[in-house]
Amino acid sequence: MPRTSGEATMNAVLPHAFTDALARHGDRVAVTDPDASLSYAELADRARAAAARLAPYGVAGDRLRIGLYATNSTDYVVGYLAALFAGAVPFLADSAFGPFELSRIAEDCGLDLLIHAPDADVEQVTAEVLTAGGEFGALTVSRVRRSATPPPPLLPGTEVCRFTSGSTGRPNCIEFSGTAVLAAARNWAEGTGLSAQDRIACLAALSNGLAFNTSLLAAFLPGASLHLSRGLPTASRIVRLLESTGATRLVAFPALYESIVRRSSTGGFTGVRAAISSGAPLRDSVREEFTRLTGVPVHNYYGVAEAGPLTYAADGDGTGLGTALPGVELIADEQGVRVRSESMGSRYLNAPGVFEERIDAEGRYLTGDQGHLVDGVLHLTGRTGRLVNVGGRKIDPIEVTEVLREAAGVLDAVAFEAESRHGEPILAAVVAVGPGPTAQSLRSHCSAVLPSFKVPSVLHLVDRIPVNSIGKPSVERLRRLLADAQSN
Template sequence: MRAVLPDLFTDVLTRHGERLAVSDAAGSLGYAELLQRARAAADTLARHEVPGERSRVALYATNSVDYVVSYLATLFAGGVPFLVDSAFSPFDLSRIAEDCGLDLLVHAPGADVHAIADEAHAAGGEFGALAVSRVRSFDTPRPHLLDATEVCRFTSGSTGRPNCIEFSGAAVSAAAANWAKGTGLSADDRIACFAALSNGLAFNTSLLAAFLPGASLHLSSGLPTATRVVRLLESTEATRLVAFPALYESIVRRAPKEGFAAVRTAISSGAPLRETVREEFTRLTGVPIHNYYGVAEAGPLTYAADGAGSGLGAPLPGVHLLATEQGIRVRSESMGSRYLNAPGVFEERVDAEGYYHTGDQGHLRDGTLHLTGRTSRLVNVGGRKIDPIEIADVLRTAPGVLDAVAFEADNQHGDPTLAAVVAVETGVSAQSLRTHCAATLPSFKVPGILRLVDRIPANSIGKPSIERLRRLLSDPQSTGDPQSN
């Protein structure tokens, strides 16, 4: 089967020639330069390909021009890019490498990849500041990729392990094209992206979608503070801002008086955005925030075109959405194919009509989607889905822990965060538990709020009482540090 994305990117990069394609703090590349660098990097990757198979190349790095080059190079070399969240821990990275049968790893030279990488084959050159390492072999059988798969991305699945979603080139292309069409993205747009390209918010709105009409993509890595946002917006004269709700809340708290003169559209997704924050952001900056609803497995689904009023907007082109008592079901042209490392799990969530069960509850009113909750136990923190049972299981393995319960709560700013109440023996500290979690979990799964108690409060049938657990978070008599690190 002939791949879709290499030809599509070649056409787009050639067609837009001398226009600015992508930039970061270290520099920028025009469309023609990006194509040239990506092809040169592809030649390097091709020398390390697996005979008779497509190389599986994991990208484990923060946003940069070099990241985009590496992504394109993998496609041009006939490989399959696996976009791994850079916040994943070395433990998660090791599980992914074994589960998915990775061949190569593109990473920052300082990244902790010793558990899976045997040797570095390239650093610098066409890959800029990134290194390329060979992934060591595992004893477990390597799962077979579908013939149509051209990109793989990850989501925290209901099992707690990162599930690897296979996407066909046609699905990736449709996600970008339908987003560009549905949101009016044009060659005049300059996109300031503060979400990781491994995440659906950025991947679907700011990578291929930006390049299709000839727009420019401007990337920032590191902690996305309000000051950094304003600086990037001013230096690039960005017309679009792509970020998670927490960043908009940070901007509102800082109350900037400048920096948004060129911005016409701000896009938010990944977690609920409080109405008060949306209104205050627009009052301060004059820029409307457009809610966007997407699901990792199904791509971008809705967009609030007017940027006013509540709700997540109407379905994008190529999207069919149903709101039933069983929850929100979607069918899209950008749908993933399956989980590579969790056979049958994806398929169980797709009904006979091809609709994917999202796990969200909500309704359609005047064609606009409104979410009301979740049908599953997953916690949504900053756009990342976390299984609280996984977190509690990890906490229970810490020395001196008797029992643990994890759940969603609000931090001191009123934002959703992961909380845990832990029954411990004398001498156990909150910091020791965070250190224990950080050894095996990515940073976003380490509880931001911890309460240490003698025993877990239970209800009349012996199950943990969530109501009483939540009260413990504000009880000054309980031990532990209730604030986020």
């Protein structure tokens, strides 16, 4: 018989893991942001008090489902722990999701409450404010509007849900057991030598796997400190964060390392022993120049949302993405990169059967990446799928194309991967239009439906889409069109 919600809560893994870590490390600094600093003991007290505020809103016969929709802060960490301590399941939504995607998440996943910034655009989703400030600091807790559709049941072992880009404007919700989340943290700490002396400057959103797996529970297990930035993570903000915290580790996406290199920013790196990069390929020239400027090696890390952290390049020499972390089995052959890990997700809550279709007969997850192993080191060579990787976020260009085609005055459209003038991957679109549409009006149309990171960085308007000999859009000619337009 399946466990009841009460049994699932009683047997939860993560509340016990966090309780133990918070108690063991007491007065050590646990987490900071530009406005606040909490010791492990203070974080425990605040999270417990916040959990008590959530408890009365529990749902009979089911666990409370709480969406977290905010940028990084100490308050975010308090909200996350409070949800776990209250026996609820936190759903970590990317703060870049717009109202359209947030409403789909609330409906598809049956959210009960939403923890969010007070100025967040959540009117389509929330019914009333339950608490503002207090134990949740600058964040607000609101009740989510009830959907007429019953929520899909959670698996008994699910303790955290995170999201990856879907193909229909509905982000896929990945269910993770507490055992998987704890394994990801333990294996990352062991595999990368994370210790109590480390101070982690984290520039990636905690809702993203790069930060969630490397900088949350993974930091707290050995008693390290986690330092969060706020606002757009520019090169100058990074330097200020490093200088103010004495960080020993930097966790960021490739675009930030490229920004540091472009600005020749060298301050603040004296104590940094390792810079960790993931989410998208980091060009060798950028890695080499970053290390030349700062003296800090860049350690590549490979992971996928559904399977957690998978490899780590301990030597930081840039030759590949490193070897498998503890608890990871990795295969790279003509079928692509396939993995089996202790940190694997269980399924997509809101897309039955889709996750399972990507598991082979031996229980390995098909990542969609192509690559090969050399002496155990993973080297990626391409994608087996169609997703575009922009700044660590996977975007389905077909989804964006369909949204553009729905705009008034659009005759046809094609979204595809291109390169910025700095050589970074971006999402571009060429749109055939009649009278009326402008690039700005099309951006506004996309922004009303898609999160900001899915709005094409470059929009080029034409009379017709160039096609190849069999009548399909010619991506090569589309890229030439963009190049010609940008050179004029």
